[in-house]
Amino acid sequence: xxxxxxxxxxxxxxxxxxxxxxxxxxxxxxxxxxxxxxxxxxxxxxxxxxxxxxxxxxxxxxxxxxxxxxxxxxxxxxxxxxxxxxxxxxxxxxxxxxxxxxxxxxxxxxxxxxx
Amino acid sequence: xxxxxxxxxxxxxxxxxxxxxxxxxxxxxxxxxxxxxxxxxxxxxxxxxxxxxxxxxxxxxxxxxxxxxxxxxxxxxxxxxxxxxxxxxxxxxxxxxxxxxxxxxxxxxxxx
Numbered sequence: 660x661x662x663x664x665x666x667x668x669x670x671x672x673x674x675x676x677x678x679x680x681x682x683x684x685x686x687x688x689x690x691x692x693x694x695x696x697x698x699x700x701x702x703x704x705x706x707x708x709x710x711x712x713x714x715x716x717x718x719x720x721x722x723x724x725x726x727x728x729x730x731x732x733x734x735x736x737x738x739x740x741x742x743x744x745x746x747x748x749x750x751x752x753x754x755x756x757x758x759x760x761x762x763x764x765x766x767x768x769x770x771x772x773x774x
Numbered sequence: 775x776x777x778x779x780x781x782x783x784x785x786x787x788x789x790x791x792x793x794x795x796x797x798x799x800x801x802x803x804x805x806x807x808x809x810x811x812x813x814x815x816x817x818x819x820x821x822x823x824x825x826x827x828x829x830x831x832x833x834x835x836x837x838x839x840x841x842x843x844x845x846x847x848x849x850x851x852x853x854x855x856x857x858x859x860x861x862x863x864x865x866x867x868x869x870x871x872x873x874x875x876x877x878x879x880x881x882x883x884x885x886x
Contacts, residue, residue: 761825
């Protein structure tokens with residue numbers, strides 16, 4: 660069964676860039692879509708975007724100008740960058756497999772935006 | 775964006791009794807390919823969401839048959855025939871017929 664593990668700094672300063680990595684193991688990395696989803700108490704679950712193993716991406720228009728997703732296929736990793744963060748970006752960030760059918764999720768990485 | 779509305783917000787159920795929850799979408803989730811892009815997830819306390827139902831009515835691998843998804847178009851239902859204590863958590867519906875994918879606010883199931 661596929662396993663996904665998010666990693667990255669748990670604390671990011673306002674206006675800086677949030678960077679997270681998702682490492683995939685236990686199953687093929689290709690040919691799948693990999694999604695990022697975040698969860699807050701206030702807004703619930705919010706889809707951030709997805710990337711295919713070809714590199715093709717779709718982002719949530721509400722975050723589009725600040726989000727970049729990329730792949731490192733040699734390491735079976737997916738990365739998320741979110742620029743110009745504010746306190747509203749404080750959330751539990753999940754990596755998950757799939758585009759429309761999202762079947763497996765990582766355990767999540769808590770990121771707090773604070774000075 | 776497609777708005778997903780779940781009711782009730784919370785549900786208190788006696789073990790062994792049935793439970794039912796609703797999810798309504800602001801647009802039809804039936805695609806021209808014949809599929810309905812509605813999914814149900816359960817987020818148990820302290821865990822990430824786990825897929826229960828895909829395409830409105832198909833149980834995901836390993837999901838007990840006491841879970842049943844139904845509905846079409848914009849109205850969907852998840853039923854648990856006999857609730858067990860391990861079923862507690864928050865149930866979410868999600869649509870993926872169009873970007874951005876969106877989720878309902880959840881139905882929290884508690885045991886009486």
